[in-house]
Amino acid sequence: MTPDIHHRIESMKSGLTLPLISAPMFLVSSPAMVIESARAGIIGSFPSLNARTVEDLEAWLDEITSALAADQIAVPWAINLIVHRSNKRFGSDLDLTVKYQVPIVISALGSPRSVVEAVHSYGGLVFADVNSVAFARKAAEAGADGLILVSAGAGGHTGQMTGFSFVPAVRAFFDGPVVLAGGIVDGRGVRAAEALGADFAYMGTRFIATEESLASDEYRQMLIDGTIDDIILSPYFTGVPANYLLPSVKQAGIDPAELAKPNPQISFDNPDARAKAWKDIWSAGQGLGSIQKVQAISALVAELKREYDAAS
Helix, strand or coil: CCHHHHHHHHHHHHCCCCCEEECCCCCCCCHHHHHHHHHHCCECEEEHHHCCCHHHHHHHHHHHHHHHHHCCCCCCCEEEEECCCCCCCHHHHHHHHHHCCCCEEEEECCCCHHHHHHHHCCCCEEEEEECCHHHHHHHHHCCCCEEEEECCCCCEECCCCCHHHHHHHHHCCCCCCEEEECCCCCHHHHHHHHHHCCCEEEECHHHHCECCCCCCHHHHHHHHHCCHHHEEEECCCCCCCEEEEHHHHHHCCCCHHHHHCCCCCCCCCCHHHHHHHHHHCCECCCCHHHCCCCECHHHHHHHHHHHHHHCC
16 A cells, blocks of 8 residues: 555544445446435445446535535545446546536446546546456456455345455555455444455445435335345346345246346347346345334444444
8 A cells, every 4th residue: 555545544534533435236226325324423325336427426426525525525435337338438437527526436346447547537446346366366466545345145137256355365465454245243243244355345235224324215225125145146137146135036027047147148248138037127236134223324324333342
C-alpha cells in the first residue's frame, strides 16, 4: 500500500461508524440505501444497471450527491460497474461516474484496467470484485486500488475459498485495501474480517431485508422465513455458480434436480437472460438465518455497531 492510499483508507475509516460496505445487489440496491447507509456511517453502494436507463442513472446519481451535500455528509459511497463485454452501457455509465465523481468504483466481471484511468482522473478509488487468488493477482496488476475478496458463502455469484484462507493468500502479494465478503452476518463478523487482515467487511444479504431496499415484500419475507437449508449453489441460471433461495426456484416451477448443471439455453454473455434469472430467482448468502425482521438501515447499522463494539 502506498503512503497516500494508506492515509486515505485510514482517514476514510476514521469517519465511519464501523468498517462496513453495504454490497451492491442487482435489482435490490437503491439510491435510498446509499443515502441511508451514508447517514448511518457506512459505505453504501449500488450497481449502475439497477437504473433501467442511462437517464435514470443520472437521476439516481444526482439524487445521491444532492442529498449527501445537503446533509453535509462526507462518508464515501460506491457505484458498481460491470466491465464484462456484454454490458452495452459500460461507456455511458462510466462517463456519468466521472461526471458525478463517485468516490469509489467497484469493478466486476472483468479487469478493472478499463476504469482505472478514468476514475483516478478525479481522485476516485477503484476496488475490484474478485473470487479467486488468480483474479486478485490480475486485478492488482491491472491497477486496482483495492480488492474485494468474494469468499464462499456470498450471495449471488460467489467464491470457493473461505475468508480464512483467501485474505492471507492475497496479503502475501497485495498490501492495498482489502474488503472481505462472504457470509458475514453481524458486527462480530465485521470485527473478525479486520482480525484476518481486511480493512473492510462487505455485507449484502442482511441489507436485502431493509426498508430502503428494492426487494419485494415476498422476497424479504422469504429471507425472514429461511434457514441455511434454503440456500442452493448452482450454475444453472447464468452459467457461473451462484447462491440462490431454493424456495424461489421452486416457486418459479423449476425442478431443483436440474440445478446441478448449467442451463444450455442461458449464456453468461446474454445480459437479458441474466436479468431474467435475477428477477425471478432470488439470491441470498449463507447469512440467511440471521435475518429476523425487516428494519431500517439506521437500525440495522446501530445493531451491527453494538455487536462490533462488544467483540473488541
